[in-house]
Amino acid sequence: MKVNLTCCSAQHPAAHASAAPALKHLSLGLAQGEQVAIIGPSGAGKTTLLQVMACALKPTEGKLLLDQRDPWRLSRPALQRLRGQLFLAPQVPPLPPRQRVITAVLAGLLPGMGLWASLSNLLYPRHLELAEAALARFDLADKLFDRVDRLSGGERQRVGLARLVVANAKLLLVDEPLSALDPERARQACESLTTVAREQHATLVATLHHVEMALQHFPRIIGLRDGELAFDLPAAQVTPERLQALYAQHLHELTGPAREPLDLPAAPVLPAVMHCR
Ligand SMILES: Nc1ncnc2c1ncn2[C@@H]1O[C@H](COP(=O)(O)OP(=O)(O)OP(=O)(O)O)[C@@H](O)[C@H]1O
Numbered sequence: 001m002k003v004n005l006t007c008c009s010a011q012h013p014a015a016h017a018s019a020a021p022a023l024k025h026l027s028l029g030l031a032q033g034e035q036v037a038i039i040g041p042s043g044a045g046k047t048t049l050l051q052v053m054a055c056a057l058k059p060t061e062g063k064l065l066l067d068q069r070d071p072w073r074l075s076r077p078a079l080q081r082l083r084g085q086l087f088l089a090p091q092v093p094p095l096p097p098r099q100r101v102i103t104a105v106l107a108g109l110l111p112g113m114g115l116w117a118s119l120s121n122l123l124y125p126r127h128l129e130l131a132e133a134a135l136a137r138f139d140l141a142d143k144l145f146d147r148v149d150r151l152s153g154g155e156r157q158r159v160g161l162a163r164l165v166v167a168n169a170k171l172l173l174v175d176e177p178l179s180a181l182d183p184e185r186a187r188q189a190c191e192s193l194t195t196v197a198r199e200q201h202a203t204l205v206a207t208l209h210h211v212e213m214a215l216q217h218f219p220r221i222i223g224l225r226d227g228e229l230a231f232d233l234p235a236a237q238v239t240p241e242r243l244q245a246l247y248a249q250h251l252h253e254l255t256g257p258a259r260e261p262l263d264l265p266a267a268p269v270l271p272a273v274m275h276c277r
């Protein structure tokens with residue numbers, strides 16, 4: 001799916017009216033099948049941008065086009081059909097506590113199903129092989145019949161990603177997919193995500209706090225800061241200097257290549273002054 005944003009601004013519905021917009025006049029275009037990582041410090045607007053692309057949040061200004069169509073001008077049924085082609089994987093997947101993993105994964109099929117098929121799938125999950133193959137991508141095939149509330153946070157996060165695999169959507173929007181994973185699992189998950197998107201000819205947009213992972217696995221990197229585009233570059237051109245500028249005042253959030261070369265003068269050791277009353 002092609003994505004085009006023109007001068008888009010957006011505000012979280014719960015934000016105070018006087019708060020600055022979370023996205024400010026952002027313009028960018030994504031080609032069909034492109035794979036893009038969005039990085040930037042906390043509060044930069046990364047999740048908001050995914051929500052706008054997922055048609056979950058209407059821009060307050062500007063225009064969003066998905067495959068040349070403005071979703072907010074479509075009829076309700078047409079918007080519903082369009083949403084069925086999008087998959088937004090939130091950072092913490094919404095998994096009902098007592099649900100089995102198989103049911104949670106196959107919920108990814110629901111947007112494309114009719115009401116009766118959806119209900120019967122919830123009661124008697126079919127497509128067992130489909131769920132098992134999706135879980136195997138994230139090394140979880142042995143958890144097929146476990147309850148989701150008996151999984152670790154990282155396992156739950158990977159169940160959310162397996163759901164994305166079965167959804168077979170045209171636009172995959174993934175929010176911080178690696179936040180609960182150890183470095184090796186994060187690398188595997190990143191590789192599986194990009195491979196699945198390629199196989200399904202889907203456009204993939206992932207927000208990542210792990211900058212090194214973004215640079216290794218994504219050809220194009222978008223840097224967001226304060227709701228604005230800081231840069232939009234091929235991964236090879238994202239230098240440590242650009243990363244330091246992007247994360248200025250937030251360098252503690254930066255993981256990866258720009259941290260080590262940081263050759264700042266050592267802070268002078270000052271005597272500790274304690275004020276006692
Ligand atoms: N629930 C909310 N209520 C009010 N304002 C919000 C809410 N969520 C986000 N915002 C506003 O939108 C801005 C952008 O938030 P967003 O969640 O898009 O940032 P982010 O880059 O995804 O941050 P993080 O890396 O911490 O996930 C925030 O700075 C805040 O002002």
Ligand SMILES: [Mg+2]
Nearest residue numbers: 046047048175
């Ligand atoms: Mg976020």
